Amino acid sequence: MKASVGVVPILLALLVSACSTSPPAPPAATKTTTASTSQPKSAAPVAAASAKSAPAPTARPQEAVSGFDDASNGLADDPTHEADRTKFDEFEAVADGLGPLYNAQSCRECHQSPVSGGVSQVMELRAGHTGRDGKFQSPEVPINRGAEIVKGRTLINERAICPNAAFPDTDIQERTPETETIRTFRTSLNLLGDGYIEAVADSTLIALAKKQCSGKEGICGSILYVPILESPGKTRVGRFGWKNEHASLLSFAGDAYLNEMGITNTLLPDEVTNLCNSVQEPNDRPGADGLTDIDHFARFVRATKAPSRDAQQAATPAAKRGQALFAQIGCSACHVETLTTAPTGTSINGGKFVVPEALGNRIFHPYSDFLLHDVGTGDGIVAAMPERYGRRVYDISWEDFSVDAYHSTANKLRTPPLWGVRTHSLLMHDGASLTFRNAIVRHRGEASQVTQRFEKLSKDDQEAIVEFLGSL
Ligand code: HEC
Ligand code: HEC
DSSP states (O other): OOOOOTTHHHHHHHHHHHHSSSOSOOOOGGGOBOSOSSSOTTOOOTTOSOOTTSOOTTSOOEEOOBOSSSOBOSSSOHHHHHHHHHHHHOOOOGGGTOOSEESOSSGGGTSOBSSTTSBOSOEEEEEEEEOTTSSEEOOOEEETTTTEEEOSOOEEOOEEOOSOSSOTTOOOOOOOOTTOOEEEEEEOOOOTTHHHHHTSOHHHHHHHHHHHHTSSSSOOOBOOEEEOTTSTTOEEEOOBTTTTOBSOHHHHHHHHHHHTTOOOOSSSOSOSOOTTOOSOSSSSOOOTTSOOHHHHHHHHHHTBOBOOOOHHHHTSHHHHHHHHHHHHTTGGGTSOSOEEOOOTTOEETTTTEEOOTTTTTEEEOOSOOOOEEOOSOOOOOOOOHHHHHOTTGGGSOOTTOOHHHHHTTTTOEEOOOOTTGGGOSSBSTTSOBOSHHHHHHHOOGGGHHHHHHHHHSOHHHHHHHHHHHTTO
């Protein structure tokens, strides 16, 4: 954690006001682009008469705010958002707690394009093997010439802080052992607009799954209850990460700070290894404003605007035809165009977050159902509990938490939201598809019928769908 300066004293007050139900001003409509025309701009201001904690069920949903312009979606004022972004962009050093094992020095290294919080080409490596019981087993990775074995995680960190001057003989670089025969890359993900996804009620995702599973296409997304780290014992329907391993952006920030950067924090206070470790735990401590870095990261992500469409491309006849075909042949069964967030004032994340006005009752267009599906591309890897939820995960009794449910996801992946898909070129979880067409024809399993319909389309119609994807 770096000492914070300047803006800090006012941040706490701003946080409080950002989370209350009567924020100072609605997002400026002139500065933003919205992807859809379905909602008139003149929509009445939602719950203008400060709703306290009571949701306003009669309010008309408003469009989410979108745009790649670094500005806040209204959850925080712009100076606060900028200060939070500075934290997200900040490079950490060994003296701040970086490592001992890590992948990158800053959140932005992997979430940066086209603006901070977006995506990147950085991939991470995961591995494991099939155990004697036939189930996935996380890897055993020897470090320091075998003196220590790293266990309980599937991530293989690609950087290490030693050997160095202070620890010349300690060699902790992780390398994939031959025995870990299940191996995959996972691409980085876009975070812009994630606040809207977090604000979707569990019941919305559960209803989507029910509707799918009652159809005849063999498409049946599954939900997974995952721990809310800031609310021990509480779980929620997972929606973030390639395998839906988190439901809370604060939890994900804690997970990423430890596992990607090696910075221990209030949610994940234990280092992966104590070799070469010299900074006291947790590395991430509250600043003068009472907030830790992970608080700033979570508020930054919650306040980002959703990715906006390429308006020029979206207006072409081909992209418009592609959009219709996308729905017609059934891509939108999983890549659901439109969702609505829970009402302002709804308490989520085990009571640790109240949906603020900027995120409440918003219509947004993620092109995802946030459910797990087997589309024939699964990598066989199951989330390692201690890695994602901390070493003490099994000491806590989590509601609706089932290790078997996790094992059933070995070959499933969350439908990735297609908003912003034009901002990256390595597609699918492993980055192995280099064109939209290749990504589409790789879909098998639950998507088999839809893929067959795509393959039967004329070349022009197929191209129209590709043009549509390029507008998202
Ligand atoms: C080395 C690259 C890397 C770094 C550094 C990194 N991330 Fe990520 N991030 C990823 C990858 C890869 C995924 C997909 C992970 C998965 O599902 O296993 C991801 C996923 C996420 C998600 C879920 C997004 C979604 O919509 O599903 C969030 C939130 C996130 N990261 C936040 C952060 C924060 C906050 C930081 C800084 C503390 C950070 N990340 C640092 C690579 C990185
Ligand atoms: C059964 C649900 C389902 C259906 C139907 C489906 N998809 Fe997907 N889609 C997924 C899943 C799951 C993935 C992630 C697979 C992976 O990463 O291995 C995915 C990945 C993608 C990607 C890559 C996104 C990225 O960020 O890398 C594109 C593009 C895509 N789908 C387009 C389509 C199109 C076009 C159709 C219709 C022809 C379609 N999908 C039908 C579930 C579905």
